[in-house]
Amino acid sequence: MATMNVLEAVRDAMRLEMRRDPSVFMLGEDIGARGGVFLASDGFVEEFGEDRVIDTPLAESSIVGIALGAAVNGMRPIAEIQFGDFIWPAMNQLVGEAARARYGTAGKRQAGMVVRVPHGGGVRGGLYHSQSVEAVLAHTPGLKVVAPATPYDAKGLLISAIRDDDPVVFLEHKRTYRLVRGEAPEGSYTEPIGRAEIKRRGEDMTIVTYGLMLHYSLQAAAQVAEQDGIEAEVIDLRTLRPLDTETVLESVRRTSKALIVQEDTPVASVGSEVAAVIADQAFFRLDGPVRRVTPPDLPPMPYSPLQEAEYMPSPIKIIRAIQQLAAI
């Protein structure tokens, strides 16, 4: 075991897979000599050469489209979208094309590729370096969407993603890159895509969350346990598509209360889906409304610091929601 942050975990996973499998290569903006704007590929062009670490022109649709073509022709591309906010020009190639390469050919072609997307806010990124982009991706049949929160999960899930035979969008929360440290094996290992994990046990309610919000939720849960004696179970979804509804439902049926915490705006989001699944399939075990903590329904997110802080869900806001729900 080694201690590392999320960024190091991502880098480690890619380096190991690049060394193991010559069909893995990377493409994106500034990933070469610059090492990526977050340094996720620091040292890669030196180790793997310009062929396998390709600095592309500034053109996201082609980054994903070219990755798709290469994947179909047997390579395992890791495409980087520099910030989640810039994935929109690539939506057509991602949601319209890559997601349907297998389905639309009735299984004769496949697109085993990873699209890495640093995303999320609380980093003074303003309206265009803070977005959460998972809703439309989670909506799309044919994609897999992974959103790890810890170094252990980031590394194991990214290795799984690179080996996966379907397109995986890998959402890395920028704020966790250096903030979140933890233990992870030095060598190679995989974590299964499609499985949530209970990161804290509790019987009074179930908190369903992912990404940066896992950490805020764990902080909140620890505090209400101490000060109010409320024991919240905290589920880290880890994969947003396919959703591990089993783990969520099993927990909610046990605790009878559900609180969903997400950084994305509320409407038609991953959290909406989790709530809908609970309201359908755990209804008779619920003894309170399914609550959500989200930012306001405004474009993520203001640049000025006080507004940004007010916009983001925080441990305090989660604590308040836990207390309110527990009191019902």
Place this chain on the structure above:
Amino acid sequence: MATMNVLEAVRDAMRLEMRRDPSVFMLGEDIGARGGVFLASDGFVEEFGEDRVIDTPLAESSIVGIALGAAVNGMRPIAEIQFGDFIWPAMNQLVGEAARARYGTAGKRQAGMVVRVPHGGGVRGGLYHSQSVEAVLAHTPGLKVVAPATPYDAKGLLISAIRDDDPVVFLEHKRTYRLVRGEAPEGSYTEPIGRAEIKRRGEDMTIVTYGLMLHYSLQAAAQVAEQDGIEAEVIDLRTLRPLDTETVLESVRRTSKALIVQEDTPVASVGSEVAAVIADQAFFRLDGPVRRVTPPDLPPMPYSPLQEAEYMPSPIKIIRAIQQLAAI
């Protein structure tokens, strides 16, 4: 009053507004001499000229981007995306730019524009002429999203959309174009954006739906009323953003049961949001799970006729869901 189908209602609304307001103009593929592939602008280039009915190159991102620029400079563009399936290349200009023009300038600019989008399936459109694209649009703060189901609503809401000072995506279900006929005033009138409408009264459960599915839901409701004595209330959302949650909640609190019917795939969709809102804000008045009728979680939708029929929600499937929910 006149009798018209949805396509005629759309055409009528545009013609009236083009006549009334010289700042209204249209741009899109094949909308000129061709009159639009669905003939929505049949006769327009003859009446309004090539300047106001602009046949664009095949390039959706620029269709929306140019419309946005023109809107910001005081015009009222109506952009047509030929099929919903082709909106993906324009997502960046729509979701990333137009939706935030007002917010990101703190109100100094605005983008009063309409993006008309023929969409939906059941028309033998296969994987790329059948999609429902509302989930990501409904998710996006700053957009308005309208999805009328009847000629009356289509005409009144489109006139409202054209006069609106914010970007409105106007989803026209292709299958309703000629199939659905109804009464509508000959002259100009507006229907308010953001208001759902109860299209059928009932006290046993609330069906929440929109678009083509309104008609299937009404058929189903009529049939269960007759054969099972179940009285379902049917709410037509009409606007998908902002959602009229008040009308939905008022109804569900009365009927105590909710069934959501949509043609879009289930995950992180408009229906998920409706379910989530109900599970949060009407929980204590519910006496059964919040159920959903949707297609399977597969890319919309197979081309071959039997598979397409199996894929689409149908009156029969809705009837079954009503009966099951009523029996709980």
Place this chain on the structure above:
Amino acid sequence: MPEGSGAAGLPEGLDASDAVAMYRTMVLSRMLDERVWMMNRQGKAAIAASAQGHEAAQVASVKALDPSRDHFLIYYRQFTAMLALGATPVEMLSGFLAKSGEPMSGARQFPLHGSHPRVDLFSFSNVVGTQLPQAVGVALADRLRGDSGRVTMVYFGDGAASQGDCHEAMNFAGIHRLPVLFFCENNGYATSVPLRRQMAIASAAERAAAYGFPGVSVDGRDMFAVYEATKKAADSIRAGGGPVLIEARVDRLLPHTTDDDHTRYRSPDDIGQMRDRDPVNLTEQTLKRRGLLDEQTDRAIKYEARRTVIDATDKAEALPYPDTEDMHDHLYAEPGRAL
């Protein structure tokens, strides 16, 4: 038609039997295509886009390539190209009828969309222009593997040239000098929008200069001219010369699809003139004039094509529709049904 150095003035690389075989494919394509249109009018085929007018360009461009090692990314109008590449008439019709056994997508998609089981050919979607970056990626994969000597052939229309994806694809291919042949079938219309409303230049081939590689415009009704231009481009690409853009000037003899009515936007003159340069007729005349085709062979070819069409129609119509259950397959590599 160029007078090449081969037999009877044929372009190098083609002999008389090749020329006749190409003509045979064109004739078959035309008759089968007419049948498809008819099946639409009979309510049997929900939609069809016709290759009529594009046959020479398609058959000759395929001939100039090597399906045993080259990759083909096609679009919906490549009916003749698919036949030339080895798709059978029954396979083609099964697509239009959306029948079981349809080889490309299992009839999940519109005709010609999906991937062919025997040919390295695919078309993921109807979304115009998306194939262009994908083709660049296919070529990049070859390059990265050191798999040289392969050409990635990507077909697109003049309409597709307006898409941002076309620019991004050509730009990347130019920078990395990738082995991509960009083949634009310019029929002067994107559905109803004429070329002058699509670009402010005379020929799509001029675009290549913006990406640092050669662009060639060729008369796409002339099978030999297309063959020569494509062969030369493919040779240069194979030798590591980087991408080439070919514009083949063709006519779309029929409306955009069976849903269209081109008299709404084309003048009778325009329609009449293009009928006079029908590539199937032109080819027949040229081959006969050059002594490569006699009347008897021609009659046999047409007879055979007619028989093939009738036979394929019977077979395709007899096929069942795909099972409804099948639609759940192949969403992901892992088997398992979505909810």
Place this chain on the structure above:
Amino acid sequence: MPEGSGAAGLPEGLDASDAVAMYRTMVLSRMLDERVWMMNRQGKAAIAASAQGHEAAQVASVKALDPSRDHFLIYYRQFTAMLALGATPVEMLSGFLAKSGEPMSGARQFPLHGSHPRVDLFSFSNVVGTQLPQAVGVALADRLRGDSGRVTMVYFGDGAASQGDCHEAMNFAGIHRLPVLFFCENNGYATSVPLRRQMAIASAAERAAAYGFPGVSVDGRDMFAVYEATKKAADSIRAGGGPVLIEARVDRLLPHTTDDDHTRYRSPDDIGQMRDRDPVNLTEQTLKRRGLLDEQTDRAIKYEARRTVIDATDKAEALPYPDTEDMHDHLYAEPGRAL
């Protein structure tokens, strides 16, 4: 520098006082820009992109236009252009400090993003390239209203030229001969990616030919050359001649943003050489050599700029942050708070 027909060999349309005023703006821009960079290092400004090296191109291109009737779509590196257009130093700093009263977006956005209340200038987003189709739309609106004689000026970087949106925008502008001036500040890098990895041609100006309008490449370090080229283009556009693309070759003297370290991807030689062609120094030398600027005036300009920077810093730092409640405003035309 071109020897024009005006006073002291100035380009037509510029007199000596204009030249000095332009230089004054460049000096102010440079000093204020340096201050912003320092504020970042002090932890006061979260992020900044510098215009250092772009000053001559920006000040001269603005000067060649007419802010009383032209439209400006800018991008994040247009610090000098904004000053030239009339944004005050306090306004500029309030953006970097994200303070209340920030005029563009109320500090919702990164510096320079939003819309200016006094100048017809906007920049909706950081998403590179999106301004290009928007600019075409702005120009189209003028055309439709019959509002002639206005130019829509859209600035973008060499990086943006790779985006699909750039292609689509130029294509549409070319077809309709819209009054758009496409002004590319080519500093040879998209963040770390050098030009040869961005395009296979020598100059971005060559792209214009693909859209049927003229493209011009100009030394962007030479204020007079930029002025002349831009003025000529603007005159032609105003006269109905259709779009023009200008590439101004400039250097980005500092790293991409305060988050970047350009020594990771630029050689010491490369960095050293560009410092020798610093446009502010070049302009100072030229003006002095031509007798347009004496030492005393230069000292006064620099003194004044320094005072302005100090004063603006004090004022901007004293501003409060925007109220948290304000973030709920202006989502839609209708007032009302989202949930």
